[in-house]
Amino acid sequence: MSEDELLDGLYPYRRDYRTYRAIPQDPVDRAELAAAVGFMAGQEDAMGDEGLVSGSLYSGDHDHYEFLGDIFSRFSHANILQRDMYPSATKFEGEIAAMVLSMLQAPEGGASVITSGGSESLISALYAYREQGRRNGITRPNIVMPVTAHVALDKGGHWMNVEVRHAPLAPDYRADVAAMAELVDDQTVALVGSAGNYPHGLIDPISEMGELAQERGLGLHVDGCLGGFLWPWLEELGYDIPPWDFRVPGVTSISADTHKFGYALKGTSTLSFRSKDLRRLQYFTKPDWPGGLYLSPGLAGSRSGGLIASTWAALLATGRSGYLSAAQEIMTAARTIRDGVEGIAGLEVIGDPYFLVAFKSQDPDLDIYLVNDSLKAAGWRLNALQSPAALHFCVTRPNTAPGVAERFVADLAAAVAYAREHRGEPADSGAMYGMGGTPQGDQTLNDLMTSVLDMMLEPAPEE
Ligand SMILES: Cc1ncc(COP(=O)(O)O)c(C=O)c1O
Secondary structure, eight states, X not given: OOHHHHHHHHOTTTTTSOOOSSOOSSOOOHHHHHHHHHHHHHHHHHHHHTTOBOSSOSOOOHHHHHHHHHHHHHHTTOBTTOTXXXXXXXXXXXXXXXXXXXXXXXOTTOEEEEESSHHHHHHHHHHHHHHHHHHTTOSSOEEEEETTSOTHHHHHHHHHTOEEEEEOBOTTSSBOHHHHHHHOOTTEEEEEEEBSOTTTOOBOOHHHHHHHHHHHTOEEEEEEXXXXXXXXXHHHTTOOOXXXXXXXXXXXXXXXXXXXXXXXXXXXXXXXXXSHHHHHTTOEEETTOTTOOEEESSSOSSOBHHHHHHHHHHXXXXXXXXXXXXXXXXXXXXXXXXXXXXXXXXXXEOSSOSSEEEEXXXXXXXXXXXXXXXXXXXXXXXXXXXXXXXXXEEOOGGGGSTTHHHHHHHHHHHHHHHHHHTTTSOOTTHHHHHHTTSHHHHHHHHHHXXXXXXXXXXOOOOO
């Protein structure tokens, strides 16, 4: 990739709009700003609105977004840390928690917090278990999870000095619970399973993990960030969903993202605990701070009332019937995609998926990343995976529009033909993933990723 291509990818507007490097002396005209933002939003939404993107956008309904945006604006400026000023936030937050706890079949005494997203929910759970371990005299805490559990846990472990032990998968691509048991020791504070995991969308054997957790006196967090707002409806629709929620003995906490299949605006997730005592482990209070008595339920300090109000409104404006019909449409589209993949020689579906279809090549001559190159050229945006090299299509509501899944299957067949024709050529994304496997490659990739992060946080360079 040339430097110009890289810059165009990161800063596509650098030639059309002024790049600000300091606050301008005089206010910029509001109409000008609104026009610029409107243009960028229109450009960037187009691909998702057409249904060509895997995951990422969950509702796709612009009326819904507009309604939520309106609700958001009523409290966007409100800091709900100041509850005396904004008691409505207590109503919204408490009711979101109650609705989610009921959806997750929590027992009496269950308790939730609202966080900024799936990563914060996972890291907060990790923190609660680390604190619980400390109280029990654990000084070198570790957690045990399958390799497919979300990487935010690795991030949290890195920040909080909790060792993260990764267990391999069973042949069905779900967690190998026996392998997890081998990794447990007297410093283990919790197990983690996913329902479903990000790479392959599969539900780990949560019941078996629950037994292991109970046997060994450990916490068990279930990451339902992605699937938590789908499984309850799929179960109700008659799909065979293995046990994963609080009905499983041994499950002590569950994360479920309102900003994914909850169809809320971006910026909220929920973390639910089996008991209030567990939730308390992630509170922070400091009574003797010169700034006054400080108390906060989690990581965030100031929080926008707009997000809490609009998340509350998203759950209510969708309703059970809305969630059920969306879940049905998602499964229908996912089935078409799964059948389509299974019908293409050389491709193999990973595991027994539901709404997220991951697939890999079964043929050494078929490079799945070349398949991705061709799909990209046809306008699709799938997620590329590694170990094993694969792609996944996480079906969301925009993908359920008539004809989208069928069009994908046709383009996928053409992409496989393209990959066969171009066999042996380096794929655009393949080189990156190929490098990840070796210590040297890891370092080079890490350096590259670090530079990209630097660039993402800076304005476009001067021409
Ligand atoms: C299973 C799972 N857990 C956690 C996360 C992290 O969520 P977020 O991106 O909201 O931090 C994701 C994101 O896709 C996910 O799929």
